[in-house]
Amino acid sequence: MGNVTKFNPRFLLLPLFIVLAATATAHANQFLPRPRLGYYGNSCWNVESIVRSVVQSNYLDNPANAPGILRMHFHDCFVQGCDASILLAGPNSERTAIPNLSLRGFNVIEEAKTQLEIACPRTVSCADILALAARDFVVMAGGPWWPVPLGRLDGRVSLASNVNLPGPTDSxxxxxxxxxxxxxxxxxxxxxxxxxxxxxxxxxxxxxxxxxxxxxxxxxxxxxxxxxxxxxxxxxxxxxxxxxxxxxxxxxxxxxxxxxxxxxxxxxxxxxxxxxxxxxxxxxxxxxxxxxxxxxxxxxxxxxxxxTKMSQIEIKTGLDGEIRRVCSAVN
Structure with a gap:
């Protein structure tokens, strides 16, 4: 039997979300060479639909993936910028820092990356996948849709010693x-x-x-x-x-x-x-x-x-980054 999705009347608000958010994003993007809307163009025209499909199936399997990926995106951007350094595995990587030990959803990003490597080899960064997945999981949880500028590169450095995140008792x-x-x-x-x-x-x-x-x-x-x-x-x-x-x-x-x-x-x-x-x-x-x-x-x-502002923190472009073949390891 197929999954039955309950109608959420908030979805009626999506067109207004899209118009207003797109206007704000376009204004922000005019000062940035990257990321930008439509970045992949013909190089991977279906990137958003591929990520969205992976998100939807994983949300239905486990709704806890929604806050997990949203938190992962925040933890990534606040340490060395939105460069998917949180996804790199290994001793003393960001993933091993105490605030990140409870993160979940790494498999979701890897699943999306695997599918995108088949559809568009060595084209879409893990950092962009994470930004898209965070948005799509929020939508699945009943939240707003917003346009996500794309074109980030993946970082090559991930160190637990660099993790300095806001804490639960901070003033x-x-x-x-x-x-x-x-x-x-x-x-x-x-x-x-x-x-x-x-x-x-x-x-x-x-x-x-x-x-x-x-x-x-x-x-x-x-x-x-x-x-x-x-x-x-x-x-x-x-x-x-x-x-x-x-x-x-x-x-x-x-x-x-x-x-x-x-x-x-x-x-x-x-x-x-x-x-x-x-x-x-x-x-x-x-x-x-x-x-x-x-x-x-x-x-x-x-x-x-x-x-949208957060997803553009200290992005890697040019020679500062790469597009990883797998999200958990540098090329």
Whole structure:
């Protein structure tokens, strides 16, 4: 029996997403030689359909691949730029760094690469595949579509010692500094972190916040009192730190604005998430997104815009990179 896909009324908003996001992307692209829309042209005209097909089948097999690939794209771009260095395997590679040990979905990117090497040998970079897959997985989770400029090259260096990612207890000041270093502003920070509307985190990452915040013997006072026992029951103090909990309580597998509502209601799981509501520099952005007449529509547009910016961080072009034959190893 074939798979039956439920109709999602949000898909009716896709044409508007596409028009507005395309306008923003075209404006950004006029200052860049690469990446750009239509980069592959006739050299691999069906690149997006091939990646999309792989994404769809893997999403149906395991919806957790959606936040996995989205997180992988973020982790890749924030370390040496969007060059697929996160995909390189081996001792002391980025994949072996502690923040990356829980990444999932490497097989999805390799599957897409294998198919593209058959259709268009040595043409499409792993970095471009990852950028496309992140977009397509968001769409599968009910989120927006946005045009992805292509033309990145793959990096040749991947070192665990280079991994310095924003952390789950970072203040807004520290997060803003991390994002500013990548030419992303405070609006981008809030919108991209709101990608936690899908995905999970291990109990060991945040458990102390719900039991012994800053060695006070009590939970973080910014947490809604009714939320504390819910998380404590899922992450008992002596339980397995690898047990995973959804970051968007009540809507962890659907890309929507529930995450932002949870921040307003003191139900952010990570400290670095909840401070986006308690900090006066970021709270107005959350309030603005929630206060619009169609919050999901505008959040989707802003998310696509910020993802487009992020996907162009420190890209490799010219002699700076290559197109790998397989994504897990340099040529």
């Amino acid at each position: 807004v000041a520290v997060q803003r500094q991390s994002f500013a270093a990548k030419n992303l502003n405070t609006q981008d920070l809030v919108v991209l972190v709101a990608g936690h509307t899908i995905g999970t985190a291990g109990c060991g990452v945040f458990r102390n916040r719900f039991f012994n915040y800053n060695n006070t013997g009590s939970p973080d006072p910014t947490i809604a009192p009714s939320f504390v026992p819910q998380i404590q029951s899922q992450c008992p103090i002596n339980g397995d730190p690898a047990t995973r909990v959804v970051l968007d309580a009540g809507s962890g597998d659907q890309f929507d604005t529930s995450y932002l509502n949870n921040l307003r209601n003191g139900r952010g799981v990570l400290e670095s998430d909840q401070v986006l509501w308690t900090n006066p520099q970021t709270r107005p952005i959350v309030e603005q997104l929630l206060g619009l007449r169609f919050p999901f529509l505008w959040f989707g547009i802003e998310f696509g815009r910020s993802m």
